[in-house]
Amino acid sequence: MxxxxxxxxxxxxxALQAALPDGKFDGRLPERPKGRTIVLGAGKASARMAAAFEEAWARIGGTCEGLVVTRYGHAVPTQSIEIVEAAHPVPDEAGLQAAKQILALAQGAGPDDLVVCLMSGGASALLSLPAEGVTLADKQALNRALLKSGAPIGEMNLVRKSLSAIKGGRLAAAAGRAHLVTYLISDVPGDDPASIGSGPTIPERIDPEVALSILRRYGIDVPSHVVQSMRASAVTEPVLGGTLHMLATPxxxxxxxxxxxxxxxxxxxxxxxxxxxxxxxxxxxxxxxxxxxxxxxxxxxxxxxxxxxxxxxxxxxxxxxxxxxxxxxxxxxxxxxxxxxxxxxxxxxxxxxxxxxxxxxxxxxxxxxxxxxxxxxxxxxxxxxxxxxxxxxxxxxxxxxxxxxxxxxxxxxxxxx
CATH class of the missing domain: 3.40.1480.10 (MOFRL domain)
Incomplete structure (x- = not known):
């Protein structure tokens, strides 16, 4: 007893065992491409997801390469996908450099290539690439203020998207020539793909005025150059995204x-x-x-x-x-x-x-x-x-x-x- x-x-x-990615790629894999298979990812579960994807992909004779960024202490051994660790919940330089590399890998993908994105909770901080005119220090200060504000995760992620060069579908836009498949582990109420890791591969319109109204509601002041950058990086016509698969949910x-x-x-x-x-x-x-x-x-x-x-x-x-x-x-x-x-x-x-x-x-x-x-x-x-x-x-x-x-x-x- x-x-x-x-x-x-x-x-x-x-509950934890049901949420692991192991075995969940089987039956959800795309066809092997003529070109490369490039695996990109971010989040606290992304390293385990990368290892599980490698195993499933190898079983159908596929090979892959790529880069995934996870939280310090969350790396696992992989065969060919590089794992980088960075800070969470406040982003650091390691996350910034990883995000630059991930964006470059997506931009380098060609029409015969397959880009596989592995996203889980934590990607918002780990995949931190500020929009032009915004510094890492700016994003760190804003992140700290949001974490203390009591704002729900959906509103925090909306603000983060407005200050990012990679979130809010911008990674999908970078990989636009390749076939894109995204696998998700949801950590958000309602399992909205656009909210998981701030949706790097989920195209959407991004209105900076909505983000600014959220900041005003919680009494968070940001410098004028940050406001200018948010307004300059609005997304009015998002590109088409690829295929989505939800591996695990609450x-x-x-x-x-x-x-x-x-x-x-x-x-x-x-x-x-x-x-x-x-x-x-x-x-x-x-x-x-x-x-x-x-x-x-x-x-x-x-x-x-x-x-x-x-x-x-x-x-x-x-x-x-x-x-x-x-x-x-x-x-x-x-x-x-x-x-x-x-x-x-x-x-x-x-x-x-x-x-x-x-x-x-x-x-x-x-x-x-x-x-x-x-x-x-x-x-x-x-x-x-x-x-x-x-x-x-x-x-x-x-x-x-x-x-x-x-x-x-x-x-x-x-x-x-």
Whole structure:
């Protein structure tokens, strides 16, 4: 018989396994080209995607070359595709140079060539090539401001596209003479291809005035030369894109966790794969839902799990060590007030909650009493966005290291009678 902590971790692992790219290229490969096969990519899962593509491509007798950029610590061995590591979530020089090389490789592709793009969450920061007139320092400052603003990922990516020489379909335009195929692992609510990594191969119109209105809404000031560059790099007539394949999504991960829960004799209810909002508010709402299950058997009967995905946000007010999943979980625990029979886990499927070294954290009904005994004021930790420190002191962090995939957040609330 598994205890609550074990069940939570088993379900999280089931979600992670379903989100890996291994074996998912079979049946989705294009015909081998007369010319070269050039593999380009970016994101936290892109190195694992590159290795999986190489294996699948070799099975049909294909050879390939190319370059993929991933986060520091996320590289895996490959045969012929070069892997470069760079910074995330704030871009650095390594990412800038990798983006230049990737754009050049796309521009060099001919009509007999196949360009394969592997995109996953994190590509927005990793594939950072500023538009003309914008410096890397400009993009770094704007990224930091956006990360602290509480803006949802869709709005952040729209701003990033307006300042990029490679995102928003511009990579597709560069590879225009070649046959283009894009494989995606989704980390965005709704699985919009244009939002995954800011859509380097997804053609779209880019209106800088919309991006500027987002910046004004969150009180983010940018220098006049950045505004001029945004307006000068508008895209009014996007080129045609290629073929798209979605390898893994948040819903696939939640479905796998639900199936595993049922194997363990639990009812499973998926609340949604695209939940957004302030992490602490979502935690408070879900605490009420868990109580309803325990008291009334609605919206599910115990024993059960409530599963959800998506990407919450944190408006940073304090100077603590946070992460949206840890903040969600701390709010949930405080709202439950030590209610017995309810435990939960909240993790980012890439293994990094915000910018910390943990994927997330877990809790049960004993958390508040443990904190009281140790003299830890959990309410203060929540107020100062310092959930990481609280869970670290209580030995409740979930640390996986790089998972080599990324389908956004995984939340599971386990409720027993």
């Amino acid at each position: 598994h205890n609550d902590r074990d069940i939570l971790h088993i379900l999280f692992e089931a 819903k696939m991960a939640l479905d796998a966790a639900a199936a595993k829960a049922r194997e363990l004799g639990l009812n499973a209810l998926i609340l949604g794969d695209a939940l957004e909002g302030e992490a602490r508010e979502v935690g408070h709402v879900m605490a009420g839902m868990a109580r309803s299950v325990l008291m009334h058997g609605e919206p599910a009967r115990t024993p059960c799990v409530l599963l959800s995905g998506g990407e919450t946000t944190v408006t940073v007010r304090g100077q603590g060590r946070g992460g949206r999943n840890a903040e969600f979980l701390l709010s949930l625990a405080l709202s439950l007030k030590g209610e017995a029979g309810i435990s939960a886990i909240a993790c980012d499927t890439d293994g990094i909650d915000g910018s910390e070294d943990n994927a997330g954290a877990w809790c049960d009904g004993s958390l508040l009493e443990s904190a009281r005994v140790k003299g830890i004021d959990l309410a203060v930790h929540l107020e100062t966005n310092d959930a990481y420190t609280a869970f670290a002191q209580l030995d409740r962090l979930v640390v996986t290291g790089p998972t080599l995939t990324n389908v956004n957040d995984f939340r599971c609330i386990l409720i027993r009678p």
